[in-house]
Amino acid sequence: MKTGIKKKLNKVIRAGIYLMFALVIVILLIPIPDPVFDTPNSTVLYSSEGDLLCASIAEDEQWRFPSSDSIPAKFEHAIRIFEDEYYHYHPGVNPVSIFRAVWQNYKAGKVVSGGSTLTMQVVRMAYGNKKRTLIQKAIEILAAIKLDLFYSKETILKLYADNAPFGGNIVGITSASWKYFGRPPYRLSWAEAATLAILPNEPSNIYPGKNQDKLISKRNRLLSKLAKKGFMSDEELFLAKEEIIPAEIYDLPDHGYHLLYRSIKEGKSGNNIHSTLSASLQVKVEEIVNRYSHKMASNEIHNAAALVLNVKNGSTLAYVGNSKNSGSHGQHVDVITARRSPGSLLKPFLYAASLDEGLITPEKLVPDVPLFYNGFAPKNFDKQYRGAVPADEALASSLNVPFVHLLVDYGYEKFHHNLRKIGFKSFDKPASHYGLSIILGGAETTLWEITGAYAGMKRSLDNYYNRPVNKGYSDLDFHSNYYDKADSLILNEIKLNPDGQIKAPSIWFTLNAMKNLNRPEQEAGWEQFNSSQSVAWKTGTSYGFKDGWAIGITDNFLVGIWIGNADGEGRPGLTGVEAAAPLMFEVFDLLDDQLNLREPFGISKVVCQKSGMIAAENCTEIDSESLPEYLAVTKECDLHQNIQLDQKEEYRVNSSCYEISNMVTKSYFILPPVQAYYYKRFNPNYKTAPPFIEDCNAQDVTKFFDLIYPEKFTKVHIPREQAGNTGETIFEAAHGDADIKVFWHLDNQFLGFTTGDHKMGIHTSAGVHLLTLVDENGNEISQPFEVVN
Template sequence: MKMHKFRPLWWLGRLIWRWQNTLVGVMLVVATLAAIRYWPRPPLSAHASSSIAVHGRGGELLRLTLSRDDKYRQWLPLAQMPAPLVDAVLLQEDAWFRWHPGVNPISLARGAFVTYVQGGNRQGGSTLTMQLARLMYGLNTRTPMGKLRQVGLAVWLEMRYAKDDILEAYLNYAPYGRNVEGVAAASLVYFGKPAQDLSLPEMLTLAVIPQDPTRRMREFAAIDSGAQTADTLGRGLRAARDRLYARWRLVHGGSEGTDAVFRLPLRVRAPSALPFVAPHAVEQALRESSLDPGPGGSRIDMTLDPFLQATVERAVADTLGRYEQRGVTNAAALLVDTRDMGVRALVGSADYADARIGGQVNGTLAKRSPGSTLKPFIYALGMDQGVLHPRTVLRDVPSSFGPFTPENYDGRFLGPVTATEALVRSRNIPAVWVASQLASPTLYDFLRQAGISRMASERHYGLALVLGGGEVTMQELAGLYALLANRGVLRPLRLRASEPVASGVRLLSEEASFMTMDMLRQNPRPDEATSAEPARLPIYWKTGTSWGFRDAWTAGVFGPYVLVVWMGNFDGAGNPALIGVEAAAPLFFRIADAILAQDRSLAEPAWTVPAHVKRVEVCLASGDLPNTDCPQRGTTWFIPGKSPIRVSTVHRRVTIDTRTGRAACPPFDPAHTRSEVFEYWPSDLARVFAQAGIPRRQPPAPASCDVDSAMAGDPPRITSPVRGASYSLRTRHVDDDRIAFHATVDAGVREVYWFLDDAFLGSARAGETFFWQPGSPGSHVARVVDDRGRADSRELRIEATQ
């Protein structure tokens, strides 16, 4: 009785207990599934490596590299894929993808029935997830056991990843024939454009290829056998695409216009026709990207302009063809846009595929002697340090700078030349003299500040650095010339668009950069280019020839561009044909003229005269302020408070006694005197005039009564011993060691007198060298006095050696 009374409660308790166990079970299942889904797992994109697509400045494909497993594969996020392409793939491969758990039983059953019962063509009935499992894990699904593994792994993928993750992975791993995988790589390989830019016929074509990629590739055989492109698809591929379009039209609708588009020929590019543009630049960008990976992952956007690259390559090939018979086998060129410092064209060798010339070597990164291409920076530094201005008259005369005795390329000396003429005519002696006057910074310091790499010590180069004694790369030299174009501000070159445009660091003043550019503008075009149409814009340029005729250079600026070209042989062999103005300059102007002719919109940057640069009148003979007797005058740029300035003393008016032809003493008798202007050139310049056969009237000796006239003119200037040099005295050959004493004197001087520590050594005629034999080591002061009482002195150190 009592048990019957409580039986309902007992059944209720049992029911609650069972429900509780069921709830716990459900919760355990849910927790397990959640743990599987949200447990940390690698992204599907990490399963395989990716290719890198390198694009030009306008988005053009320059190179598609192979992945580490030798595939053309690019990962493209699902959000960046065009929606019609995604819909077409789902319509073709798995219309029920969004609803099944990774396996579609109906499709499996149908595939098994057709394959094993009817004996028809093999059908797998695979879902999109099952295909992804086969691709990722390399399954053999032609056997029942392989199919079971595929089913299990597909369910496992569905449990661990979201539908969009699986769809994204399939679209990136789907086979597209040969070693092409994924829609991103396939769109670049077959249609030469990103997937986002595909047309609907192209999208549907890609959608049907993975169904049978091997057979589809056989239909592309005609493309590979000859032509780079085809006007029509293969018959089978077109039929498959049209069947998909018919289904697409039922689902998404269509129009007569769309139908007409699908009837048009479709151009397909063969995989062998992938672009291979600017290989040296692309490989440099790939190396730099691997060291400094940036955003974008499998895509690199470069500053390169394929059109300008092709222009430069044609010019290099055409020009080099003229020199091959003369033993010149290689050339390189670099074009930089100074507006953003982007490299627009880079040709590292004449032929990348030619192993005989080391074609795969990037010549723009090779360290080579720059010849005279560094001379503009000597003059710019000299103007910044108050050594000269563009019309300062420099001496192109035989000179020694300690143990260094430079010579000019032609073995001749021109005598007095302006700084502009010395730069334009590439005279070595004036450049070395200017370099010897620099203090802070020296040329060596300047190059170090400019980032020139792998330089030895300053003592190693000495003054020979300005003549090409050091080594630079083409890219470093382009940066230096861009510094001039950018008014003294050094900014790094940019090869990748992701690199920021740096504000730069100032190494030269705006004034010195402006005046140096103006000096380079006056360099006339070489003879080989005079017949060409004159350039629309001024060209600022300089040549260089390395010692031993190993390298021929030309570097310069036109419009917004800096252009550096080099000709030579990668093995460093010398060749008399490798002269900058004769070999490299024609190539330089061929490129510049082609670019200026093709782009009429190019204009000269807004060159305004810096506020601190003034125009002053100078005497052309001396480069100094004209005195009243200077017959020829001109103007030059001048930096007030910095540029050297004094009144010219070359032209001097002398009163001549007509009866003796000598200088007269006052008071002057008009009946027997006349006034004449003479040129008073220093002795070293007068000697050059005489050697060159250029007549110069000898000025008269001053009258004995004219004390003021005797003291006029320039004092002597010691040129040997060299300032700061040490001379060696060999203890075993004391009698053989002599030191040359030489001084440049004013035109009216006839004799000079040499002293050592106030002890008289001897005399010499003006312009002649006096030799002294030292007796013991030590420090001394050498002094010279001319016959008018003017003097100069210099410290001298003698060291004993074995």
């Protein structure tokens, strides 16, 4: 008998072992999705302080925020007490709950309880909430055990919180917290956490705004249980039950909309974007831009963009890609990343580069005379020429012609290379494609790129002082802006790695010239910018008045502004000064900061007041200035010349016509004739050298007599008039003697003479011709040119 019982017992044990083994095999083989949830997420933009700025709905039209780092303690306690009180003690399945559910369903004659643990609910959601059957329930039970084996309790609870339905198209604790209570989960009160813990149980039947009384009743019962478990005091319980549940869903914030969708385009869709934006500054800048854009709409200027950067590290503090009240005028276009013509905004970089090369000193005169270069004939904004202007004044006044002359000397190929080097990746065509027009806006760039380059200059200057002298520069000074905190951790990987640097003193002189910015009176309204803030700023206006730009820099901040129409339509008055600068200064009013330029170390050098060059022995008016070593050795002034005069100092003489012993030597500031011709219009005190005395042979005619147009080997286009007849082209010359007559000849045929303003209208046939000019003193100049039609 005992043997038979023993055999039966062994069979039972073996069967149990086999059954357990089979159960383990089934559990291991049962599939669990990997990842557990493969559903699309919303893309969510947060400020640097952690405030929600903006979010996009997921591809399946659900508000499903990406997984958060942790579950708020209040919600964790509330969901566990409400759904699965023994969550931390069972292996994914609670046998007691299962048997109780079976008994309750048997007594009711229908399914009234599922007995599901939180783990089982995660499995059910992962399987797509399939139809409830006994087989499906069994699969979910086994899968829950497997899930509990391979995942921690914290991870499973997090999976539940991030993917549970909370009513309507709201999924996950984070989106529910924002949509129902307008705050992040970690700031939920006990009443709010309890409310959200209830919702996944009946998400389509009970949620704020639907079955409100039933929701309040269930919430209060849960709050009582939480108090009984010791999670809150009686006073806290009383106050929690008094809290009102909102009856309407909150609208999510909508700040930084364009940055959100930029991040999606850049492959960050479905993620939490922890940005560097300042929430309060972002909101204020948006308000200013929208209000300003509304005002500009009266002139049919409908779009505006603003960018605020932290100069020290390149992080973005405010990003307004477009004004929101643009309506049908392209308000969804992110102008910050749109390629547009920058107008004059590249001039500071050429100024700094020319200083680096020693082509100029800050106050050296640069030509401001008509320039004709392969059909390119630039003009200043006011259509006037000043003959010659100090380089820093040319930058401060944003004169076009002097900078084209400067670019001819510097070389547009080298300038194009340098711009690419410091971050202008949008200049992706060969230098020859842009030519000299690159300095006047002939190459399109973005507000993002150009502000990054300006910030890099200021950062390089700042860092120069903060490093040992022998380590004054770093490739890290010039790097692109960034808006995602994650990018700041890999700054070395996104740096632009320039193979050279703009020298710190050159940057200092550039910013100093921009700090003293002024505008000609033709650019109306510049007087209003006598702000108490010290700002280095530069404006730009594209050809056809299509784009108005303004960029300003203080010690810590950079503000970049674009004004215009997204469709490229130009408008009168759409200039950098009139349209963009007022908005820039309004944004700067939000930033309590100044520009304090610390002058780089230099050596004292005597400089000619008139030419701005290192003073030579003939210079009569001089100043002492501090210059860096590489500028202190630049060319000495050659514009002051000793001129031999007669004893009355009325005429120029030389040894061929006057006794050397009777000559008087006097120093004159002598500009080249074309420069002098225009210079004296703006400088009435400019004294030209006297004319040569009669019968005295001048040696170098071109020093006082020259052609302005045409230049050597110029190809001239003769215009056609409306009737189809050949028109005429205006040729122009300059002479040091304002009263002298100049006689004009074309191919040895006399055309006429001019006095004072030496201009002559000429019409001739196609081909090569020779223009000859002779003044009253017999000085002669000739210039070949070609007419092409």
